[in-house]
Amino acid sequence: MIAKNILAILLLAPLLFLQPAAAVAAEQPETVCIQCHGSMPDRLGAPVNLWRGSVHAENGISCNGCHGGDPKDAANAMSPQRGFLGAPKEKDIPAFCGRCHPGVYKDYLASAHGRALGAGGPTCVTCHQNHQVMKASLALINEKSCTRCHSFERARAIRDAMSGTEARIVGISGRIEKFQVSGVDTEKMGKALFAVRNRFHTLFHDVDVNRVKSESAAINKELDKLDQALKVIDDEHARRRVVGGIAVAAALLLAFLFHAMKKTYD
Amino acid sequence: MLNRLYRWLDLRYGIGEIAEKELTGYLLPRNINEWYSLGSVLLVIFAIQVATGMLLMIYYVPDADKAFKSVSFIMNEVPFGWFIRLCHAVGSNMMVAVLLLHMLSTLMMGSYKAPRELNWVTGFTLFALVQGISLTGYLAPWSQLSFWATTVATNSVSAIPVLGPTLVEFLRGGKLVGPATLGRFFALHAAVLPVVIAALIGAHLFFLKRTGVSAPPFGRDETANPFEAREYHYQGHPGGIPFFPNYALQDLSSISIYFAVFLAVVFFWPNMPFTPDAFVPADPFKTPAHIKPEWYFLANYQTLKIFPSELLGLSVQAAAMTFLALLPFIDRSPERHPLKRPLFLTLVIAGILLWIALSVWGHLS
Numbered sequence: 001m002i003a004k005n006i007l008a009i010l011l012l013a014p015l016l017f018l019q020p021a022a023a024v025a026a027e028q029p030e031t032v033c034i035q036c037h038g039s040m041p042d043r044l045g046a047p048v049n050l051w052r053g054s055v056h057a058e059n060g061i062s063c064n065g066c067h068g069g070d071p072k073d074a075a076n077a078m079s080p081q082r083g084f085l086g087a088p089k090e091k092d093i094p095a096f097c098g099r100c101h102p103g104v105y106k107d108y109l110a111s112a113h114g115r116a117l118g119a120g121g122p123t124c125v126t127c128h129q130n131h132q133v134m135k136a137s138l139a140l141i142n143e144k145s146c147t148r149c150h151s152f153e154r155a156r157a158i159r160d161a162m163s164g165t166e167a168r169i170v171g172i173s174g175r176i177e178k179f180q181v182s183g184v185d186t187e188k189m190g191k192a193l194f195a196v197r198n199r200f201h202t203l204f205h206d207v208d209v210n211r212v213k214s215e216s217a218a219i220n221k222e223l224d225k226l227d228q229a230l231k232v233i234d235d236e237h238a239r240r241r242v243v244g245g246i247a248v249a250a251a252l253l254l255a256f257l258f259h260a261m262k263k264t265y266d
Numbered sequence: 267m268l269n270r271l272y273r274w275l276d277l278r279y280g281i282g283e284i285a286e287k288e289l290t291g292y293l294l295p296r297n298i299n300e301w302y303s304l305g306s307v308l309l310v311i312f313a314i315q316v317a318t319g320m321l322l323m324i325y326y327v328p329d330a331d332k333a334f335k336s337v338s339f340i341m342n343e344v345p346f347g348w349f350i351r352l353c354h355a356v357g358s359n360m361m362v363a364v365l366l367l368h369m370l371s372t373l374m375m376g377s378y379k380a381p382r383e384l385n386w387v388t389g390f391t392l393f394a395l396v397q398g399i400s401l402t403g404y405l406a407p408w409s410q411l412s413f414w415a416t417t418v419a420t421n422s423v424s425a426i427p428v429l430g431p432t433l434v435e436f437l438r439g440g441k442l443v444g445p446a447t448l449g450r451f452f453a454l455h456a457a458v459l460p461v462v463i464a465a466l467i468g469a470h471l472f473f474l475k476r477t478g479v480s481a482p483p484f485g486r487d488e489t490a491n492p493f494e495a496r497e498y499h500y501q502g503h504p505g506g507i508p509f510f511p512n513y514a515l516q517d518l519s520s521i522s523i524y525f526a527v528f529l530a531v532v533f534f535w536p537n538m539p540f541t542p543d544a545f546v547p548a549d550p551f552k553t554p555a556h557i558k559p560e561w562y563f564l565a566n567y568q569t570l571k572i573f574p575s576e577l578l579g580l581s582v583q584a585a586a587m588t589f590l591a592l593l594p595f596i597d598r599s600p601e602r603h604p605l606k607r608p609l610f611l612t613l614v615i616a617g618i619l620l621w622i623a624l625s626v627w628g629h630l631s
Contacts, residue, residue: 180542180545181537181540181542181545182536182537182540182545183338183341183342183348183351183536183540183544183545184341184342185338185341185342185343240533241533241534243533244529244530244532244533244534245533247525247529247533248526248529248530248533251522251523251525251526251529252522252523252526254518254519254522254525255519255520255522255523255526258515258516258518258519258522259515259516259519261511261515262511262512262515262516262519265507265511265512265515266507266512
């Protein structure tokens with residue numbers, strides 16, 4: 001059997017090289033969790049469709065990534081011996097998610113939200129949903145969501161303080177990416193932005209308006225430095241274009257002069 | 267001062283006689299046109315490629331662990347390194363484009379016909395070698411684009427019956443593209459192919475000098491040019507225009523126009539030779555989603571894909587290339603005016619349209 005499998009792999013492997021695009025485009029094989037639950041009605045099947053629209057699905061994190069178990073063996077998929085954890089109780093949800101997001105878990109526990117855990121306070125899924133998990137963004141801080149538990153005043157102040165910073169981070173990220181795909185060494189800037197973005201993300205679970213404002217100001221100073229570094233590159237590229245324009249014009253002028261000189265000999 | 271230097275050299279080496287024979291006394295047909303200057307443009311491009319390649323070698327490290335970083339260093343740290351690298355990368359594309367135009371003009375004016383068969387054969391071989399030197403240079407930056415384009419390109423050789431797999435392993439220096447491939451390709455790119463290309467350029471020019479320049483078939487009543495192989499005959503052009511200064515000025519004018527286009531790409535469209543994958547280090551475990559060869563290989567790439575087997579695709583391409591390479595021995599009619607060769611003209615136009623269609627299809631597929 002093993003020999004047959006090896007033979008099949010050896011015979012089929014070159015096909016991967018012949019059509020790399022097709023190979024990459026192919027979807028990952030579905031887990032047995034999806035195969036079974038996908039065809040189930042109501043409560044047992046609903047999570048599959050919700051998951052398909054989640055940031056987890058987008059990044060290839062399937063059911064077993066959170067719930068454990070064996071995604072390849074239908075008979076033992078939900079066996080505790082294969083690491084199946086099932087669904088956590090409400091008060092255990094932050095720790096459940098925190099296995100992969102330890103930094104966010106720490107920030108959450110330190111926040112007013114986290115301190116109210118087990119006493120009616122929100123957990124991760126209250127804002128991010130449980131299966132249709134939504135990526136952390138300022139859009140999650142909205143009146144409809146926040147007013148389920150409290151007034152929107154403080155949340156609005158926090159969101160307003162952060163929205164300008166987020167727009168700057170997105171803008172700088174786009175500029176760095178643009179330079180990166182034109183051969184500019186953006187490694188240092190990319191790392192610096194990564195650190196700034198992480199620092200900024202710690203504010204997402206902070207509900208202290210003053211701290212959010214002061215941290216946002218400090219983060220903006222870091223962004224100023226990146227902005228300046230990018231401006232230097234922008235200026236350099238603009239200078240190159242001016243020199244290029246002069247060089248092209250000079251070449252065209254020479255072409256015209258040589259042509260005119262040739263005419264005098266015809 | 268210049269006069270004294272000239273006299274000093276002339277008394278010893280007779281440079282006045284050489285200049286008279288090769289420049290002022292070297293007569294060209296009166297109806298010679300601008301297309302004839304593409305050869306000179308190509309010589310300039312080749313010289314730029316050699317010069318920029320030598321400069322790049324000062325900092326480039328042909329080692330799989332260091333190649334990508336060394337190219338990034340050239341682009342970002344070395345003074346004018348970005349300019350030299352872009353000139354080299356854009357220049358390789360321009361060389362293929364100008365070569366295609368040069369060959370097209372030779373085809374349309376029937377300049378490949380007897381007695382100039384070997385001019386065509388050496389030119390066609392040069393075209394294949396230029397594609398080869400471009401392909402081997404493609405791997406040098408050791409980016410995702412380099413790595414996977416080379417993987418796909420070398421893999422197509424495996425379709426050759428019996429010898430295919432051995433040939434692929436020989437090309438790669440192993441089962442897969444790896445550090446050994448970079449060593450081989452770099453040696454081919456920087457040492458072997460430039461020397462072979464230079465030698466063939468020499469042969470091409472030698473044949474040109476010995477046969478004489480062909481007169482364009484345009485603007486004349488008699489456009490057939492029968493060749494009777496009885497004895498060696500140099501085709502001179504009595505009453506023609508001197509190469510210097512007349513046609514040298516046309517050469518300079520064409521070279522200047524080339525520089526205008528070339529510099530416009532370097533300064534205003536520097537990403538032309540690259541895709542975003544060209545700036546990501548090679549990762550053998552991560553296949554990029556849409557890896558495509560350079561524009562001049564797109565038709566070959568698509569041809570391989572549309573045939574049910576790669577062997578068939580390769581065979582069709584080999585047959586087409588062989589037909590083109592041996593064209594002067596197949597098309598032996600003396601007529602050179604394209605409008606008096608309707609079958610030939612139809613085939614050329616159909617061939618060009620097919621090549622463009624396959625390239626576009628390859629790009630979009």
